[in-house]
Amino acid sequence: xxxxxxxxxxxxxxxxxxxxxxxxxxxxxxxxxxxxxxxxxxxxxxxxxxxxxxxxxxxxxxxxxxxxxxxxxxxxxxxxxxxxxxxxxxxxxxxxxxxxxxxxxxxxxxxxxxxxxxxxxxxxxxxxxxxxxxxxxxxxxxxxxxxxxxxxxxxxxxxxxxxxxxxxxxxxxxxxxxxxxxxxxxxxxxxxxxxxxxxxxxxxxxxxxxxxxxxxxxxxxxxxxxxxxxxxxxxxxxxxxxxxxxxxxxxxxxxxxxxxxxxxxxxxxxxxxxxxxxxxxxxxxxxxxxxxxxxxxxxxxxxxxxxxxxxxxxxxxxxxxxxxxxxxxxxxxxxxxxxxxxxxxxxxxxxxxxxxxxxxxxxxxxxxxxxxxxxxxxxxxxxxxxxxxxxxxxxxxxxxxxxxxxxxxx
Amino acid sequence: xxxxxxxxxxxxxxxxxxxxxxxxxxxxxxxxxxxxxxxxxxxxxxxxxxxxxxxxxxxxxxxxxxxxxxxxxxxxxxxxxxxxxxxxxxxxxxxxxxxxxxxxxxxxxxxxxxxxxxxxxxxxxxxxxxxxxxxxxxxxxxxxxxxxxxxxxxxxxxxxxxxxxxxxxxxxxxxxxxxxxxxxxxxxxxxxxxxxxxxxxxxxxxxxxxxxxxxxxxxxxxxxxxxxxxxxxxxxxxxxxxxxxxxxxxxxxxxxxxxxxxxxxxxxxxxxxxxxxxxxxxxxxxxxxxxxxxxxxxxxxxxxxxxxxxxxxxxxxxxxxxxxxxxxxxxxxxxxxxxxxxxxxxxxxxxxxxxxxxxxxxxxxxxxxxxxxxxxxxxxxxxxxxxxxxxxxxxxxxxxxxxxxxxxxx
Numbered sequence: 022x023x024x025x026x027x028x029x030x031x032x033x034x035x036x037x038x039x040x041x042x043x044x045x046x047x048x049x050x051x052x053x054x055x056x057x058x059x060x061x062x063x064x065x066x067x068x069x070x071x072x073x074x075x076x077x078x079x080x081x082x083x084x085x086x087x088x089x090x091x092x093x094x095x096x097x098x099x100x101x102x103x104x105x106x107x108x109x110x111x112x113x114x115x116x117x118x119x120x121x122x123x124x125x126x127x128x129x130x131x132x133x134x135x136x137x138x139x140x141x142x143x144x145x146x147x148x149x150x151x152x153x154x155x156x157x158x159x160x161x162x163x164x165x166x167x168x169x170x171x172x173x174x175x176x177x178x179x180x181x182x183x184x185x186x187x188x189x190x191x192x193x194x195x196x197x198x199x200x201x202x203x204x205x206x207x208x209x210x211x212x213x214x215x216x217x218x219x220x221x222x223x224x225x226x227x228x229x230x231x232x233x234x235x236x237x238x239x240x241x242x243x244x245x246x247x248x249x250x251x252x253x254x255x256x257x258x259x260x261x262x263x264x265x266x267x268x269x270x271x272x273x274x275x276x277x278x279x280x281x282x283x284x285x286x287x288x289x290x291x292x293x294x295x296x297x298x299x300x301x302x303x304x305x306x307x308x309x310x311x312x313x314x315x316x317x318x319x320x321x322x323x324x325x326x327x328x329x330x331x332x333x334x335x336x337x338x339x340x341x342x343x344x345x346x347x348x349x350x351x352x353x354x355x356x357x358x359x360x361x362x363x364x365x366x367x368x369x370x371x372x373x374x375x376x377x378x379x380x381x382x383x384x385x386x387x388x389x390x391x392x393x394x395x396x397x398x399x400x401x402x403x404x405x406x407x408x409x410x411x412x413x414x415x416x417x418x419x420x421x422x423x424x425x426x427x428x429x430x431x
Numbered sequence: 432x433x434x435x436x437x438x439x440x441x442x443x444x445x446x447x448x449x450x451x452x453x454x455x456x457x458x459x460x461x462x463x464x465x466x467x468x469x470x471x472x473x474x475x476x477x478x479x480x481x482x483x484x485x486x487x488x489x490x491x492x493x494x495x496x497x498x499x500x501x502x503x504x505x506x507x508x509x510x511x512x513x514x515x516x517x518x519x520x521x522x523x524x525x526x527x528x529x530x531x532x533x534x535x536x537x538x539x540x541x542x543x544x545x546x547x548x549x550x551x552x553x554x555x556x557x558x559x560x561x562x563x564x565x566x567x568x569x570x571x572x573x574x575x576x577x578x579x580x581x582x583x584x585x586x587x588x589x590x591x592x593x594x595x596x597x598x599x600x601x602x603x604x605x606x607x608x609x610x611x612x613x614x615x616x617x618x619x620x621x622x623x624x625x626x627x628x629x630x631x632x633x634x635x636x637x638x639x640x641x642x643x644x645x646x647x648x649x650x651x652x653x654x655x656x657x658x659x660x661x662x663x664x665x666x667x668x669x670x671x672x673x674x675x676x677x678x679x680x681x682x683x684x685x686x687x688x689x690x691x692x693x694x695x696x697x698x699x700x701x702x703x704x705x706x707x708x709x710x711x712x713x714x715x716x717x718x719x720x721x722x723x724x725x726x727x728x729x730x731x732x733x734x735x736x737x738x739x740x741x742x743x744x745x746x747x748x749x750x751x752x753x754x755x756x757x758x759x760x761x762x763x764x765x766x767x768x769x770x771x772x773x774x775x776x777x778x779x780x781x782x783x784x785x786x787x788x789x790x791x792x793x794x795x796x797x798x799x800x801x802x803x804x805x806x807x808x809x810x811x812x813x814x815x816x817x818x819x820x821x822x823x824x825x826x827x828x829x830x831x832x833x834x835x836x837x838x839x840x841x
Binding site for chain 1: 441442444445446447448449451454455457458461466467468469470471472473474475476479482483486490501502503504505536537538539542543544545562564583585640641642706708710711712713714715716717718719720721723724725726729730731732733734735736737740743744773774787788789821822825
């Protein structure tokens with residue numbers, strides 16, 4: 022079963038506003054096994070809305086339209102849907118009386134343009150709105166399920182749950198959905214896909230979606246079945262096969278991010294972490310402390326941008342800095358060991374590199390970062406090379422540092 | 432002139448993801464006088480994308496398509512647009528060589544599926560992508576301007592600005608636009624609007640847009656005129672009136688963010704800053720070092736989550752911590768003074784508070800943050816109370832700390 026969502030309102034086509042109702046509606050629809058296959062946003066433009074609605078009706082069994090049900094001239098949804106349905110708008114005296122009563126309760130007077138809201142599309146049902154004057158509408162066009170819902174979320178949500186959802190469930194008895202959500206570090210999108218596509222592409226259910234951000238790839242497996250246990254089994258079956266291929270590159274099975282997953286590992290081991298950051302300037306610490314309760318494992322940190330601070334705060338020997346520079350394997354090593362010693366933490370991560378746009382050497386150009394991890398037994402240092410601008414280098418360096426720790430303790 | 436934007440990606444149809452590229456693109460298009468009249472989001476579904484594109488081409492002179500240009504089987508944009516154009520996809524050996532070279536530079540090997548990215552639609556031009564392997568494509572279908580752009584924002588934005596926008600301007604010569612872009616700290620959106628709406632609402636040109644994020648409000652004044660000087664004069668006239676009202680709450684007139692604007696002030700004064708962070712865990716340092724060249728003014732920092740670290744690393748007296756707790760005026764003061772002393776910086780900022788969800792006291796509930804600023808003459812401490820969740824408290828605390836410094840030195 023598939024649905025499309027149409028959001029109506031010229032303000033949703035500006036650079037500063039976004040349609041968020043559709044996210045909530047998607048969650049509601051997914052929960053009854055309905056997939057959202059397209060969303061559109063259209064301004065307060067009657068012919069355009071009619072045209073887009075007719076096209077949605079060709080593709081989807083369910084079309085939800087939000088917004089444009091207000092009392093003013095630029096609220097065009099009722100008119101546009103009536104044209105698409107080939108039905109007239111009919112004035113309803115009882116609705117008009119209700120709207121007038123709503124204003125009376127607020128101690129205000131109904132204005133003439135509110136009469137627009139007392140019109141129904143012939144053959145459609147009206148949905149009550151205890152929080153406003155915009156009635157919802159529900160009906161069929163060419164056998165497709167069509168609902169008109171108000172734009173304000175506090176009016177939309179109760180109306181959908183109380184009056185639209187029950188009708189949807191009657192018409193489309195719900196399927197069950199099970200989701201497996203992996204997060205993976207240390208692999209690019211195409212390398213990951215090359216590894217797992219031979220497996221997932223043989224399944225049409227679950228549907229596999231891969232979503233990539235710098236240093237972080239997410240895999241969603243979404244299984245549909247008439248029973249909950251059946252959906253779970255389908256999702257877990259493919260999940261197990263992908264786990265077999267990716268092994269410890271999977272850092273999370275519940276959607277939690279890398280820092281949170283790593284923090285949970287530290288907590289379970291009753292261990293602590295400190296950081297010594299140069300080019301990331303606090304980003305590693307910020308990530309590790311973003312989760313609530315991170316004081317359980319975050320011992321402290323040092324932001325040492327200059328050579329002098331690396332020497333003073335972390336005890337990096339001046340001879341190391343002079344002989345190898347601050348961006349080097351020995352400096353990363355000494356920074357991590359210094360942070361570990363000065364905070365008494367179990368582990369310490371260090372990051373030193375050229376984030377750009379200036380700096381770098383022939384051997385270590387911009388984008389080169391040394392990551393150190395000092396632990397109870399020894400210290401390891403990893404050199405990475407990150408393409409992209411300053412923001413991306415810092416982001417990937419921070420993520421890679423945390424992943425270095427995760428792999429050591431997982 | 433009107434445009435439609437099509438975002439491609441099944442992940443953008445889930446309940447947890449939203450297309451934000453279109454907001455940035457809308458801003459870019461509006462700036463050259465192009466209006467966005469509809470936006471759509473479609474999954475990784477070739478026939479559906481082709482159908483929706485054909486419909487957009489009937490309604491709009493410009494269609495921008497984002498996403499779906501990756502190397503994997505579910506990246507369908509090239510195929511779908513080729514079908515809509517009625518043109519074949521053509522393999523380009525030179526593009527394939529470039530993609531291989533990109534992998535070589537990263538020390539990795541190109542996988543077979545990246546060959547998909549070396550295909551062009553016949554008659555379309557290829558747009559360079561220095562940050563990834565997905566080339567953009569640009570061409571015409573039925574006389575309409577069509578561009579295919581990559582989904583990741585750090586690839587999309589430079590490609591659009593450098594290669595798509597110039598071609599758009601050639602085809603649709605823009606009116607002259609002058610923009611004044613203020614950024615304002617220390618005022619909420621509605622309080623700001625109450626101050627300046629009486630002035631800007633009397634102007635229909637420039638158009639005023641207010642964009643709010645936690646701790647940061649941006650004001651755009653956009654004037655349109657047939658001549659450049661005329662547009663400039665219109666924008667500056669309203670800009671001067673708004674400056675008169677807001678005074679030093681305006682921290683930037685060129686769009687640069689608070690940390691960058693504050694860093695520029697420090698650089699011009701040849702002064703330095705260090706930080707002592709508790710609940711923000713590195714966020715202040717990360718913001719202050721996000722700008723290139725921040726080593727000119729960022730001296731260093733301390734991430735001191737625990738009382739022990741505040742005492743050891745910053746020299747906060749144990750008596751202060753015991754008598755007043757770590758979240759208090761005297762602790763914030765001692766942290767800032769300790770950081771300033773240990774780094775030798777001109778200024779030092781400290782942040783200590785209850786970011787939540789747990790913690791807090793009756794007098795200082797969750798959301799209470801003390802900000803310290805130690806300087807050559809004295810130390811000031813400010814107590815703020817931030818509503819919202821952990822992320823918001825940390826974000827607003829970090830921003831407020833930097834603004835404390837900016838106001839002192841501006």
